[in-house]
Amino acid sequence: MDVRGIVADDVDVRTVSTSYGETELAEVPMRLETADAERPDGRVADGGLETERLADGHERTTVTLWNKWTESAQLLEPGMELLVTDAETKEYQGEKQYSTTGESYVVVEPSFLVNVTAIRNWVECPRLYYLNKLSGVPLNYPVVKGTIVHEVFGDLLRGRELEESIDARVEERGLQLGLLGETPEAVAEDVRENATAIEGWLEQGRLTEGDGSTEAAESTEQTFSPAESSWRSEQLLISETFGIRGRADAIRRGAPVELKTGKNLRKEPRFKDKVQAACYALLLEEHGDEVDTGTLLYTKNSALDRNEETGDLTPAKDFSMGAGLLKFVVRLRNEIAAMEVNGDVPTGYEGDAKCEYCFEQDTCMVVSGRLAQESKAGQIGRPLPDEELEYFERLYRAIEAERRAVHREYAKLWRQDAQERADDDRALIDLEFVEKRPLEEGRWELRARRTAGGTSKLREGDLVLASDGHPVRGDAELAMIERIDEEVVVTADEPVEVTRLDVYPSELTTDRLLVALHDCLLKGDGRRKDVLFGREEPAFSLPEETFIDNNAAQNEAVRKAVGAEDFALIHGPPGTGKTYTIARAIRAMVDRGERVLLSAFTNRAVDNALEAVLEGIGDSLDDDRIVRVGSESGVREDMQPYRLERAGDPEDRLAELENARVVAATTATCGSREMKEQAFDVALVDEAAQLTEPGTFAAANLAERFVLVGDHEQLPPVVRSEGGTQHGLENTSDDEPRAADLTESLFERLVERFPEAGVMLDCQYRMNQRIQYFASQEFYDGELRPAEPAVAGRTLDDLEGVTRDALPEQLRDPVAFVDVEGDGSRYTDDVEAARIAELIETYADAGLAYDDIGVIAPFRAQVSTISKHVPDAVAVDTVDRFQGSSQELIIVSFTATGQLEGPIFEDYRRINVALTRPKRALVLVGDSRALESDPVYARMLEWAQ
């Protein structure tokens, strides 16, 4: 039976005498999860025992961990989650207790999914794991080559021809190879050397494998065919029991095969390689296969290197895996999980690797020296100033809290049932599998039909877990959504019979935030840090020329952007021509011969800004000097011609990127290995108030100086972690990072600290004066004003075919309030939705086109309710998604009856965004009693009535 619960108190570890001699044991006081809950995998947590039941339905008991599991017990802290499989029960002083058996595994924090590579790194040196996370793996040739060899291996298993695969895989990495100064021929030759060893071995295996049937032998005559020979390539595996996730290179007859692009002439595989294979064995075991062997393929082993001892001719080394190794691997995994949850930093003393052999030795010593960390390798350099150390510590923990939030998303893959996932918009379920079709590249195209309506967050270009029913327990593979409407089309490496798609949570953003933080503080320019940490004032050498002659604030903003030596801040309230100002600033910079990075958090913002730059730069720069870096699905259609292809001839791709005078990319992409090789004179970051500090650094790190453009009175960065209440860690809640560390943008902090480095654009070109008034008073100290009389006086009458006189009197004013009592539900309001539908018809009757109307609601549930009532052409969305756009008429649904409940109303920046979207008319629809209950909303009501 499995025992799962929360550690309730300190753990007692001691040595006792048994008939076998001295033995270690650990007694863990635990609070069990709801007793008789049957787990979805059919295992039953203990239900029948008469243990002490607590008021909350949890039972309290003691679990005894024997022998080597005491090592994992030492890691436990009260509040951590613990799982013991195959436990036995015993009675002690009238109380039922549990203890490990010979079959048991002990898993610390099982819902934290540890990567297989993390375990592999950790077994070599725990600090290596930490360093990889902190400073990232830079672009280097051995790694790129290794990746290509792996891809070719997968292709061979899927039946692709060797030369075709090599050519295609080398071609795909054109940009990376260009950055590394490699030629396709040399790389292909290098890959060929490694791949022929594999091919020969596969061929040999095919002849001797004796899969049995003559049918199999015949059908594999041409190329190796996995379908007939119980092979499977590249499978993503997740274990909910062991808390491990990884992607096996290949699986042969249920056993893992791991490829290594190197040489190993010894008889045995390297220990860390065995550990890696053992991880996959554990993963496979959970999927129902008993695994006791593994194979390692060292591609540089060839006949020439015949091992004297064994006479090995092949690159393959088979080895057997005992229960001891598997348990050892779980204990390693426990160390990582405990460290991640506690936020500890490994020193290197935990392992016994020799630092002089380590290729990360220099990095290790520098990080130790600069961050004042104890390390086995020693330290180089002086520690950062205290304020920087404190900052690093704080942000590191905030980012790690964010990482744990991503892990909670992983855990939902198995903790929530299908319907819950679907209701959460995180999965499409009950699909009807239609067909699988092999693609040229050896991948598969999979089609399924949707049997029910329903929304989901899934979009074209997203990476998803495609499964035949369950993303963890079933047959599942990572897939890319190609098309999603009534039919869903995805591509994947393996032909899964798809009936369900799940959002696959990614740690990529958190990984990149951490690296950006590291780069800023440890590699960053000293002068910049002096300014960021308030030791120096930002400097300017402002140009005399006039860039924009009809808007003083915009002109001043461009002067500051061009003349900043450290940074400049452009505060752009709604409709004030931020993008135009950016375009002018970039033009001025380019005219001065500077290379500019244009960035923002979202693809949409990057494309919008780039569009303005293209309009503004026009004649002054050839099109091929402007490059958009990003994925095909992320970049807007009309910007595709500027998008940098990754595939192709290395020299061409490199030239395209390096010759570009303006490079546009999201901040996440700025943290990519390719972009990190680039250098710029200026980084200009739009929508900077929506970025976390490390997110801003990802762009700023690449440039000599930076310009941030944004509005901190609009929406802040999206942060997932709650910054306090962390699952299973009540005892350390005092030390938990405050969410504020990531929710306040660098833009906002710098605007407050160095107001003189910023300019606020004060003329808006969007709203009728009456509409603008409230936002100006409430959020911009009354300083926002219409740019010209035509803006101040604009009304719906200006639009062709619209007659305001045809509207009821109440709606003739540019701002109107419609009092609706509401239906009292929490996140939806049918009464409001129906009233809004009527309003839309009223405006349509007065001549307004549906696509000039936008409806904003606070909750997604209300958005979908309203959508059902109104024509498709009307844009209905949440505030968050409306940020950055505008409409002639905006109708706001407040969706609250009696009182304003919920945190969504507490952030007034959200109401600022909603009220500043319209150009000519604004209608507020809501319950006046609810709105009056809050002073800001009450003032809004007064203004609107």
Added chain:
DNA sequence: TCTCTGCCTAGAGGA
């Protein structure tokens, strides 16, 4: 059930 975008995964190697 408050709002929610990124990135494309993990892992690729070297004594």
